[in-house]
Amino acid sequence: MxxxxxxxxxxxxxxxxxxxxxxxxxxxxxxxxxxxxxxxxxxxxxxxxxxxxxxxxxxxxxxxxxxxxxxxxxxxxxxxxxxxxxxxxxxxxxxxxxxxxxxxxxGAYADFGAELNPRLSQGRTGARFQLAFDNRGNHPLTISLSAKDQSDALRFTLPSTATVVGPGQAAFVRVPVRARRRMWRGMPTPHPFQVTAAPAEDGVAPAVLDGTLLHRPILSATALRALLAVVALLAALAVIWFTLLRPAVRSAAKEAVKGPVQAAESKAAEAKDAADRAAAGGGGAGGSGKPSTGPSAGASPGTGPAPQAQANLFSTRLTAEAGTGASKSATYTVPDGKVLRLTDLVLENAQGDAGTVTFSVGGKPLLAPALENFREQDFHWASALLAGPKQEITITLSCRTIGHPPATPTPTTCSSSALLSGTL
The missing domain is CATH 2.60.40.10 (Immunoglobulins)
Incomplete structure (x- = not known):
């Protein structure tokens, strides 16, 4: 060679x-x-x-x-x-x-990521969250979970065994979160918490994920109003029964038995007279009298309270659209001489956009949730939000990333809507 x-x-x-x-x-x-x-x-x-x-x-x-x-x-x-x-x-x-x-x-290397989805959820007893693990390294990772909240108001259901994620793979773990105590009424209470995902391998930093459970009361303002309406209706029916129907029923019953009772009393009187004459050895024929009947008492129905005037129901929808990196607003102005009592607000993010939507009344921002935390989120107030004459109610959309709904053409702008309800 x-x-x-x-x-x-x-x-x-x-x-x-x-x-x-x-x-x-x-x-x-x-x-x-x-x-x-x-x-x-x-x-x-x-x-x-x-x-x-x-x-x-x-x-x-x-x-x-x-x-x-x-x-x-x-x-x-x-x-x-x-x-x-x-x-x-x-x-x-x-x-x-x-x-x-x-x-x-x-050589072996580790590249690990974790995400909590959603970061904010709500419920009357609890909510379900999901952890997503992404192993971008070239060897398997064993991940252990722990969770805590500062006020110790929540109970977490975590897997009893560690999660193994293969190289180049993703894994998903459900984490149910429940409130330790029930809240029957009142305003929704946020409970922030943290979930820690710790790989078993040395030198790989754990991922600390923040989340929030919005604990809602079991009896919402709408349900409480409905319950009070049912109680008021039952009370009105009870008043009608005891003041109108029951006396009328008793009077009708007395009138129904009055004739047979009088006939029985007349026959008893005649039999007694005949017995008295027979005992005396004879006697003139006694006259028989007819019992007199007294006037019957009639019940006159009472007059109930006059119905209250119904408020004018109000509902409108605001939609804002903005391109990437831009902000756009949609506004409703209260008419002159009117006052809007806003009791319900529903925010929509149908496309899955990323950014923020700010809700303002009279130029004062009240809510500014992140779009990536919800697709649909509703708010209900027992004490209504008031907007005076000519005041503006505004939603401002700040677009960071345009979403891509499945099975539809890719949109060119972010889009968010708000449904406002109340009385005007």
């Missing part, structure tokens, strides 16, 4: 995303000038090059080229030893091709 090639037999250590240079020594033991070409074979061929790509050697001389190895930071490249080879092909005498072999020692 006129060509010899040599690679170091010991494994060459390299981390994904880094670069190493491995020398390849060549010797031309022939008697002609030879030019050599190189071809890397094996899994490392996609991210390994030879510098220089060709080499010419005079007879009985040696030279060196370098393999530049750049494994990408990709989860598809597992850690451990990886064999490779280089095909050294002489151009003048290709039959003397040689293939030296070597070994790479690919």
């Amino acid at each position: 006129t060509t010899s090639a040599h690679l170091d037999a010991s494994p060459a250590a390299v981390m994904p995303g880094d670069e190493i240079r491995i020398p390849l020594e060549l010797r031309n033991s022939g008697n002609i000038v030879e030019a050599y070409g190189f071809e890397v074979v094996g899994p490392a061929a996609d991210w390994t090059v030879v510098e220089p790509p060709t080499l010419s050697l005079y007879p009985d001389t040696a030279g060196t080229v370098h393999l530049v190895v750049r494994p990408p930071r990709d989860s598809t490249i597992p850690p451990g030893e990886l064999a490779y080879a280089v095909r050294v092909r002489p151009q003048e005498q290709p039959e003397h091709t040689t293939v030296p072999e070597g070994v790479l020692d690919i």
Whole structure:
């Protein structure tokens, strides 16, 4: 053989995303000038090059080229030893091709992410949250969960075993959160909490995720008003029964039995007179009298309270659209001489946009939730929000990222709506 090639037999250590240079020594033991070409074979061929790509050697001389190895930071490249080879092909005498072999020692790296979805949820007893884990490293991660809230008002249901996430994979874990005590009435109360996702591997920082449970009362303002209306109706029915229907029923019953009772009393009186005459040995025929009937008492119905005047119901919808990085507003102005009592507000984010929507009354911002935290969110106030004559109710949409609803064309602007309800 006129060509010899040599690679170091010991494994060459390299981390994904880094670069190493491995020398390849060549010797031309022939008697002609030879030019050599190189071809890397094996899994490392996609991210390994030879510098220089060709080499010419005079007879009985040696030279060196370098393999530049750049494994990408990709989860598809597992850690451990990886064999490779280089095909050294002489151009003048290709039959003397040689293939030296070597070994790479690919290092392990961790790249871990976690997200809590949604960050804000609401419920009368609790709500369900979901943790999403993303392992962008090249080896499996074992993740343990813990959760806490500062006021110790919440109870968390966490998995009893750790979650294992493979390289390049995602995992989802449901985390039900419940309030320790029931709230029957009052204003919704926010309870912030934190969930910690800690990988078992040393050197990987845990992810601390913030969330909030908005604890709503079991009896909302609407349900309480309905309950009071039912109680008032039952009370009115009770008053009607005891003041009108019950006396009328008693009077009708008395009138129904009055005739038979009088007839029985008349027959009893006649029988007594006959018995008295028979005992006395005779007697004149007694006259029989008819009992007189007294006037019957009639019940006159009472007069109930006059119905109250119904308030004018109010409902309107505001929609704001804005491009990426822009802000747009939609406004409703209360008519002159009118007062708007706002009791219900529903915010909509149908496209799944990212940004903020600010709700203002009379130029004063009251709410500014992040769009990415909801698709539909409702607010109800037992004490209505008041807007006076000519005051403006405004929603301002600040678009950061336009959403992409599934199975629909990609929208060109962010879009958010608000449904306002109350009385005017």
